[in-house]
Amino acid sequence: MSAPLGTCPTCAHTMRIETLRCWRCGTTVNGQIAIPLVARLPDEQARFVEAFLLGNGSLSQVQKDLSCSYPKVRRLLDDTITTLRAGFEAAKREKEEILAALERGDLDGKQAVQLVRSLVGHGE
Numbered sequence: 533m534s535a536p537l538g539t540c541p542t543c544a545h546t547m548r549i550e551t552l553r554c555w556r557c558g559t560t561v562n563g564q565i566a567i568p569l570v571a572r573l574p575d576e577q578a579r580f581v582e583a584f585l586l587g588n589g590s591l592s593q594v595q596k597d598l599s600c601s602y603p604k605v606r607r608l609l610d611d612t613i614t615t616l617r618a619g620f621e622a623a624k625r626e627k628e629e630i631l632a633a634l635e636r637g638d639l640d641g642k643q644a645v646q647l648v649r650s651l652v653g654h655g656e
Contacts, residue, residue, distance in 0.1 A: 538571070546623070548566055550562060550565070552565070564650035570616075573615060580605070580609070583597040583598055591605050594608075630647045
């Protein structure tokens with residue numbers, strides 16, 4: 533089974549985008565960019581979020597759009613909330629790991645700031 537988008541297949545830590553390139557003109561941007569939590573949702577939850585937003589937050593509209601039962605739509609909502617909360621908690625733990633690495637001298641201040649800024653939910 534492959535790791536979800538943004539998860540390292542070797543150590544399971546959160547991966548970051550370091551280079552973006554325009555397919556048209558070739559311009560590149562380098563840095564530490566977090567992959568948004570919504571982009572890392574499993575396919576079924578991502579489809580749910582799209583339907584939920586396009587349906588103005590109506591679970592009955594999501595039920596129609598996804599052609600599934602109301603209990604399934606409710607489960608998708610609960611599962612998606614759980615997944616997003618877990619992502620924010622993981623970002624908090626990663627922030628603590630970064631700060632511990634800074635204290636040990638494994639990272640310098642600039643590296644630590646870049647890493648913390650690249651975390652999803654770093655402002656929380």
